[in-house]
Amino acid sequence: MDLSSDIGQDGGSLKKGPWTSAEDSILISYVTKHGEGNWNSVQKHSGLFRCGKSCRLRWANHLRPNLKKGAFTPEEERTIVELHAKLGNKWARMAAQLPGRTDNEIKNYWNTRIKRRMRAGLPVYPAEKAKSSPTQYYGKPSDGRSFISGEDADCDFISSFPQPGDHLHNLHAINECDHSLTRNCLSMIPMGALAPSTTNQGTNQVLNKTIGNPFEQIEVFRNSHHGRSGIGNGNVSFAQLADGGNLNFQTDFNSSSQGCDRGTTTRDVLPGFGNEPERNMMLYDRMSAYGNLNLLFKPPVSNASLKLELPSCQSAESADSAGTQRSSITNPSPLIPSTNILSESESYGSNASNFLETLMQDAHPTEGLGQVRFSMDIIDQLMALTSGNTNPEVAALVLSPQKGRWGENSDPTTPLAGRTFSDHSEEVSPMCPTGNLDDPEASTMPLLSQYLYLPYYGYKSQTCPAKDRKKLRLPILI
DNA sequence: AACCACTACAACCGCAGATCT
DNA sequence: GAGATCTGCGGTTGTAGTGGT
Numbered sequence: 001m002d003l004s005s006d007i008g009q010d011g012g013s014l015k016k017g018p019w020t021s022a023e024d025s026i027l028i029s030y031v032t033k034h035g036e037g038n039w040n041s042v043q044k045h046s047g048l049f050r051c052g053k054s055c056r057l058r059w060a061n062h063l064r065p066n067l068k069k070g071a072f073t074p075e076e077e078r079t080i081v082e083l084h085a086k087l088g089n090k091w092a093r094m095a096a097q098l099p100g101r102t103d104n105e106i107k108n109y110w111n112t113r114i115k116r117r118m119r120a121g122l123p124v125y126p127a128e129k130a131k132s133s134p135t136q137y138y139g140k141p142s143d144g145r146s147f148i149s150g151e152d153a154d155c156d157f158i159s160s161f162p163q164p165g166d167h168l169h170n171l172h173a174i175n176e177c178d179h180s181l182t183r184n185c186l187s188m189i190p191m192g193a194l195a196p197s198t199t200n201q202g203t204n205q206v207l208n209k210t211i212g213n214p215f216e217q218i219e220v221f222r223n224s225h226h227g228r229s230g231i232g233n234g235n236v237s238f239a240q241l242a243d244g245g246n247l248n249f250q251t252d253f254n255s256s257s258q259g260c261d262r263g264t265t266t267r268d269v270l271p272g273f274g275n276e277p278e279r280n281m282m283l284y285d286r287m288s289a290y291g292n293l294n295l296l297f298k299p300p301v302s303n304a305s306l307k308l309e310l311p312s313c314q315s316a317e318s319a320d321s322a323g324t325q326r327s328s329i330t331n332p333s334p335l336i337p338s339t340n341i342l343s344e345s346e347s348y349g350s351n352a353s354n355f356l357e358t359l360m361q362d363a364h365p366t367e368g369l370g371q372v373r374f375s376m377d378i379i380d381q382l383m384a385l386t387s388g389n390t391n392p393e394v395a396a397l398v399l400s401p402q403k404g405r406w407g408e409n410s411d412p413t414t415p416l417a418g419r420t421f422s423d424h425s426e427e428v429s430p431m432c433p434t435g436n437l438d439d440p441e442a443s444t445m446p447l448l449s450q451y452l453y454l455p456y457y458g459y460k461s462q463t464c465p466a467k468d469r470k471k472l473r474l475p476i477l478i
Numbered sequence: 479a480a481c482c483a484c485t486a487c488a489a490c491c492g493c494a495g496a497t498c499t
Numbered sequence: 500g501a502g503a504t505c506t507g508c509g510g511t512t513g514t515a516g517t518g519g520t
Contacts, residue, residue, distance in 0.1 A: 016489080016490070017488095017489075017490095017513090017514095018488070018489075018514085018515095019488090019489090037505090037506085038505080039505080039506080040504080040505070052505075052506085053490085053491090053505095053506085053507095054489075054490080056506075056507085057488090057489070057490085058488095058489085060507095061488075061489085062488085089509065089510085090508090090509090091508075091509065092507070092508055092509085103507095103508075103509080104487085104488075104489085104509095105487085107509075107510085108486065108487055108488085109486090109487095111486095111510095112485065112486060112487090115484095115485085116485085
């Protein structure tokens with residue numbers, strides 16, 4: 001105990017550290033007499049040498065009536081898991097649904113639980129949560145926003161990734177509340193990109209055979225003040241701005257799904273990934289670190305969503321005659337030396353797993369950023385490239401499939417124009433047909449079912465009229 | 479008994495939104 | 500309307516307790 005922090009011994013400054021029973025008694029007495037609130041006056045009038053914040057915290061977490069002490073019951077644990085899946089790290093909101101429990105308690109429980117499960121190589125969410133049928137996510141959401149129910153909104157959506165033999169999987173999750181989903185999904189992108197692909201024709205080749213179109217695009221929508229309008233109507237896209245070049249990332253769903261223990265599907269496809277604590281740890285770390293995006297990004301109020309379209313069935317265009325995926329990795333950024341952009345063969349070679357890391361490190365040579373920062377930082381750079389967004393807001397990440405190679409058979413500036421809809425034109429989801437996430441009505445409008453919309457954290461919001469937003473698009477190869 | 483690693487929990491800090499003056 | 504203050508939230512840190520060696 002730091003004696004200097006004891007009451008009165010440090011010249012009248014406020015005490016820190018553990019509370020004594022005497023202090024508790026004073027605080028209880030004061031609150032009983034004056035009620036909660038006006039915490040700063042507690043210190044002034046009660047004789048406590050504690051700041052108002054400390055008093056409030058002590059009262060809220062330990063002294064107030066009806067607090068439930070002791071370990072969480074199994075029922076409470078289940079509730080926490082479900083709430084976390086639904087709300088993300090919204091401890092206060094979770095606490096509101098757990099009578100007698102405090103946000104701090106829940107937060108501590110969750111953090112220790114995650115650590116424990118990580119150490120054990122277990123998924124953060126119970127495995128039984130990840131065995132639902134993907135089809136449960138289809139259909140019109142009851143609230144007009146989300147396809148994923150709270151109960152199922154954790155890793156279940158990941159379990160819905162393409163299954164062997166599936167023709168097309170379309171997921172929709174439009175729910176600004178499902179932040180944990182967002183983080184997980186976002187984490188999946190670089191995780192997958194960073195996943196080892198043992199050979200040029202390794203992982204992805206297998207996936208091509210079993211899952212489908214390996215090509216996807218990521219589209220990043222951000223605010224701008226340059227009078228750009230919505231998707232597909234001539235927005236300046238990242239690819240456009242980068243001298244027509246494209247940045248293609250390689251990823252695979254197998255590794256992505258590992259992070260959430262999607263079950264046996266991809267393990268069956270790719271044996272050997274099934275039970276690797278270290279690998280899972282790495283993935284969890286990344287996922288967890290993605291959670292820190294909370295600090296940097298907040299969910300846009302209305303139109304932020306991430307649109308992720310899963311690969312449809314593989315087309316002949318997605319691989320060459322040798323079965324090797326073709327990609328075009330073109331350096332879009334003057335900040336990223338072209339020489340550091342892996343060549344196509346490199347991207348599928350043993351270095352593929354480090355592609356994004358390399359890219360990111362090159363982009364941030366002095367910051368030593370972890371790969372988990374990739375998304376945002378790269379986006380920031382890309383936005384800088386796209387000329388001068390003073391108040392960018394990441395509104396959405398969009399994954400969408402391409403039958404052909406990005407930039408070859410599609411128009412990178414118009415995601416809808418370049419998209420192959422014909423195969424699934426009958427699969428019309430009730431939401432957002434335009435794909436224009438900036439459209440305030442988009443969330444209530446139908447969209448093509450190839451998309452998976454997920455919420456995304458916008459930049460510390462400098463709100464920008466939808467009409468002024470423009471998009472960035474990062475094609476990603478799956 | 480001493481040391482260490484780990485866990486669980488309490489408390490603090492910085493930030494941001496709300497409210498007050 | 501602007502600045503000050505209050506309040507709440509979420510992330511982080513510090514520490515006591517526990518178990519293993």
